[in-house]
Amino acid sequence: MTGGRIFARAVAAPSWAVLVVFLASCATTGSGTDAPAPAPASIVDPPARSGAPTILIAMPSSPTFLEVRKSLVSEVQRSFTVHTFVVGPETTEADLAAAIKTAAPACLVLMNNATMNLYRQYQVANRTAAMPPAILLMASFVEEAQARLRRATGIVYEVPGVTAFVNLRSVKVPGVTAFVNLRSVIRAPISRVGVLYRPAFRKFVARETALAAKEHVELVSMPVPNDVTAPELRDALHDLAQKSKVDAIWMLNDNALVRSPAFVDDAWRAELSEAKLPLIVGVPNLVEPSSPLATLAVVPDHEALGLQAANLLFDLSENDWQVERHPLELPLSVRTFVDLKLVRANFGLRPEALKYIDHALE
Amino acid sequence: MSDPPPKSSVVEKTLQQHLPDLSVTVFGRLRDFEERLAAGPPDAVLSIGPVLRQHGETVSLQGYRSGKNVEPYVLASVNQPLEGSLAGKTIGVVELLGREGTQAFVNDLLQTPNVKIKRVAKIEDLLSLLEFAAADGILLPGSMLRGLMERTRLAIKTKELPGALVGLPAVAVLNPAAREIIVKSFQGLDAPTKQLLGIDSWRVP
Numbered sequence: 001m002t003g004g005r006i007f008a009r010a011v012a013a014p015s016w017a018v019l020v021v022f023l024a025s026c027a028t029t030g031s032g033t034d035a036p037a038p039a040p041a042s043i044v045d046p047p048a049r050s051g052a053p054t055i056l057i058a059m060p061s062s063p064t065f066l067e068v069r070k071s072l073v074s075e076v077q078r079s080f081t082v083h084t085f086v087v088g089p090e091t092t093e094a095d096l097a098a099a100i101k102t103a104a105p106a107c108l109v110l111m112n113n114a115t116m117n118l119y120r121q122y123q124v125a126n127r128t129a130a131m132p133p134a135i136l137l138m139a140s141f142v143e144e145a146q147a148r149l150r151r152a153t154g155i156v157y158e159v160p161g162v163t164a165f166v167n168l169r170s171v172k173v174p175g176v177t178a179f180v181n182l183r184s185v186i187r188a189p190i191s192r193v194g195v196l197y198r199p200a201f202r203k204f205v206a207r208e209t210a211l212a213a214k215e216h217v218e219l220v221s222m223p224v225p226n227d228v229t230a231p232e233l234r235d236a237l238h239d240l241a242q243k244s245k246v247d248a249i250w251m252l253n254d255n256a257l258v259r260s261p262a263f264v265d266d267a268w269r270a271e272l273s274e275a276k277l278p279l280i281v282g283v284p285n286l287v288e289p290s291s292p293l294a295t296l297a298v299v300p301d302h303e304a305l306g307l308q309a310a311n312l313l314f315d316l317s318e319n320d321w322q323v324e325r326h327p328l329e330l331p332l333s334v335r336t337f338v339d340l341k342l343v344r345a346n347f348g349l350r351p352e353a354l355k356y357i358d359h360a361l362e
Numbered sequence: 363m364s365d366p367p368p369k370s371s372v373v374e375k376t377l378q379q380h381l382p383d384l385s386v387t388v389f390g391r392l393r394d395f396e397e398r399l400a401a402g403p404p405d406a407v408l409s410i411g412p413v414l415r416q417h418g419e420t421v422s423l424q425g426y427r428s429g430k431n432v433e434p435y436v437l438a439s440v441n442q443p444l445e446g447s448l449a450g451k452t453i454g455v456v457e458l459l460g461r462e463g464t465q466a467f468v469n470d471l472l473q474t475p476n477v478k479i480k481r482v483a484k485i486e487d488l489l490s491l492l493e494f495a496a497a498d499g500i501l502l503p504g505s506m507l508r509g510l511m512e513r514t515r516l517a518i519k520t521k522e523l524p525g526a527l528v529g530l531p532a533v534a535v536l537n538p539a540a541r542e543i544i545v546k547s548f549q550g551l552d553a554p555t556k557q558l559l560g561i562d563s564w565r566v567p
Contacts (some may be wrong), residue, residue: 074393075461287482304487307481307482330490330494331490332487332490335438
């Protein structure tokens, strides 16, 4: 190459709202653009900002949490002093209490259920003390965690089904563009989605049913026992496919429904290989072209989650930390994993579908 | 334009294929772009007008579409257009210029000083804001609207915003020694690649 190096930020027609292109001519030297990329992020807090309120981020140190923290810190570091407290299996309530005392935060950001449990212990041990507001991130059943804490809000971690359905539409609809346009006018490609749930998920499914209806998707829900067996689960899937005539199946992130590889084979894979319905899941490792099962996995976008958390933090600070006025938020941004081989074989791939897919597997 | 916005990786791969004399890095997020800028300036930057202006860069090659170097932004909402005062309304917008910069950008386009913005990472995330009733409306390029509406069954209504015009992609050459090769390379892009960038021609200002 003999030209230059270019950075582009694709920001408006492709989604130039978010892109920038860096461009550099290969023949030029000394521009500094050959500098190595920044080293992978480690937990180093930015310098304290004099007079700025402090936020204390309590979190595990594993990569996905670091990704959220990196995005969050980059957004807030000009407005807040940031202290990070790493929570591990050995961390005690006293450790967390010491970190809170030292940082004296205006707001806490708590990541994962173990951290929230420690903070719950801290609140119990300090019943009469004033508590700073807390933002809860990256934990299962955030609603339940919030209910056990004073002055907490946050972002739900499970991806709402309605988001998954819309993404499935992006990859499932067959035919040329003209047909897609026609179908989008006269008939929604995904109009009925089946879901099996255990009793503990009843409220969750009810909420998802209402959300799905906004996108004109009927969520056909079917309860199964807590101790559902593989044959029972397969029968229920069969009923959804054959009697309820659903267009797709949505697998909840419930370990009891995917308790072992053998269970998945005997129930999910056995029925879906016959029914040939697209399966939407919440974990990417079930999208595997060499062992086909799920068509689409939709998972939270961790970097975008950091931006959403920063927005929530700014909202709270601008509203005098009135956390009670901020209900839990749903995650706005997702990443998609799609088994292209499965889609092509069974459902047809929209010509522009690849533009919607983050990870196309085949 | 009815296509959905391509992923930044698609833009990078396509541009690199068609700009063999250049080394191309595409950033989908402002933070990554600014981190890379801090490590050392490139020979040129390609982005839309507001981003180039924010970084004090001068346009060397301006993109045009249908004879215009700007495109209108529209305000979209569910069931009915957002009429009347927008003061106090929550408006979703793709993160573009950082918190303060994006707030000023939205204030300027809406000609309202006190809207509350919700920044999202990607165009498609704007749809989530409407589905979850987390925003009263969303602000986006008119060219993105059709692609978004094809993804949803929400009853999207729009409001035209007189004067809400935003500069189309342009190239700012930062290294004068590389100007000729960079300008020539971009002027040689084929029609599909220019379409990918949301333009159909280039002009030197």
